[in-house]
Amino acid sequence: xxxxxxxxxxxxxxxxxxxxxxxxxxxxxxxxxxxxxxxxxxxxxxxxxxxxxxxxxxxxxxxxxxxxxxxxxxxxxxxxxxxxxxxxxxxxxxxxxxxxxxxxxxxxxxxxx
Amino acid sequence: xxxxxxxxxxxxxxxxxxxxxxxxxxxxxxxxxxxxxxxxxxxxxxxxxxxxxxxxxxxxxxxxxxxxxxxxxxxxxxxxxxxxxxxxxxxxxxxxxxxxxxxxxxxxxxxxxxx
Numbered sequence: 001x002x003x004x005x006x007x008x009x010x011x012x013x014x015x016x017x018x019x020x021x022x023x024x025x026x027x028x029x030x031x032x033x034x035x036x037x038x039x040x041x042x043x044x045x046x047x048x049x050x051x052x053x054x055x056x057x058x059x060x061x062x063x064x065x066x067x068x069x070x071x072x073x074x075x076x077x078x079x080x081x082x083x084x085x086x087x088x089x090x091x092x093x094x095x096x097x098x099x100x101x102x103x104x105x106x107x108x109x110x111x112x113x
Numbered sequence: 114x115x116x117x118x119x120x121x122x123x124x125x126x127x128x129x130x131x132x133x134x135x136x137x138x139x140x141x142x143x144x145x146x147x148x149x150x151x152x153x154x155x156x157x158x159x160x161x162x163x164x165x166x167x168x169x170x171x172x173x174x175x176x177x178x179x180x181x182x183x184x185x186x187x188x189x190x191x192x193x194x195x196x197x198x199x200x201x202x203x204x205x206x207x208x209x210x211x212x213x214x215x216x217x218x219x220x221x222x223x224x225x226x227x228x
Contacts, residue, residue: 004155032213043117043204043219044156051214089155093213098169100146101217103155 003027004092006104014112019077021107023090026071030092034101035064035075038087047088048075080111115139117220119205125226126195134190134223136205142218144211145188147180148172150222151201159203162188163211195227 005024013019023033031052036044050057050064050073057064063076077084090104118137126132138145147159161169162182173179177195182188192199202224206217 006155036219041221043206043221045219046216049214091156094158095169096213097211098161098163099144099208099211099213099215099217100158100161100169100172101148101156102158103148105153105155 001026002105003030003094004090004102004104006088006090006107008107009105010108010110012110012112013080015082016079019075019080019084019109019111021075021077021088021090021109023073023075023104024071025073025092027092028068028071031096032093033064033066033073034091035062036089036091036103038089038106044089077109080109082111082113085109085111117205117207117218119203119220119223121223122221123224123226125228127228128197129194131191131193132195132225134192134203134225136188136190136207136220138186138188138205138207139218140186142207142209143185144208144215144217145182146206146208146217147188147190148204148206149201150204156204159190161211192225195225197227200225200227 034049035047038044091101094102145162148156158172180190202222204222206219208215
């Protein structure tokens with residue numbers, strides 16, 4: 001069963017506009033969420049996280065929103081830049097002890113100049 | 114400082130052969146993870162090390178898969194009698210202590226192709 005789901009495989013936006021990447025989860029026990037960004041031929045790099053005690057976390061151009069009742073989170077990038085073009089993964093720790101991550105399938109973002 | 118490194122970057126093998134994939138974590142990181150990403154899929158957890166022990170092996174798909182870690186540092190993932198469905202990118206990550214809020218740093222991965 002897919003506990004973390006990213007239902008949009010791809011997203012294309014114009015430079016300067018907002019990018020919104022969505023993620024849904026099924027396990028209400030998840031209490032921490034992360035977004036990773038991945039360029040081709042590189043490993044994923046940590047981008048931003050949010051604890052379930054918050055509904056928003058902002059870091060520069062990146063903001064993550066959490067809606068616990070809907071089991072939904074989203075990553076907003078504004079303004080989008082061509083260098084943001086990458087695959088974005090949503091993840092949640094499947095164990096608080098080990099920290100092993102459960103990942104969504106990823107969304108490929110293309111930001112057009 | 115150096116990040117997580119993995120070798121080889123690419124490996125092509127024939128079905129039935131054994132392969133070894135290596136991971137060098139960030140120095141001082143006690144936690145080490147192996148994941149794999151099959152085509153079009155997200156990352157799938159395989160195994161977690163804390164020091165040289167593997168308290169969570171729940172993601173290993175079959176007994177053909179094994180891993181070890183020595184000296185609290187380098188880890189090797191071994192796949193015996195490889196099958197075509199083993200083709201994937203194998204990613205290693207390390208973190209300072211482990212745990213759910215400890216950032217994991219990933220290596221570039223090893224792309225395994227089983228012919």
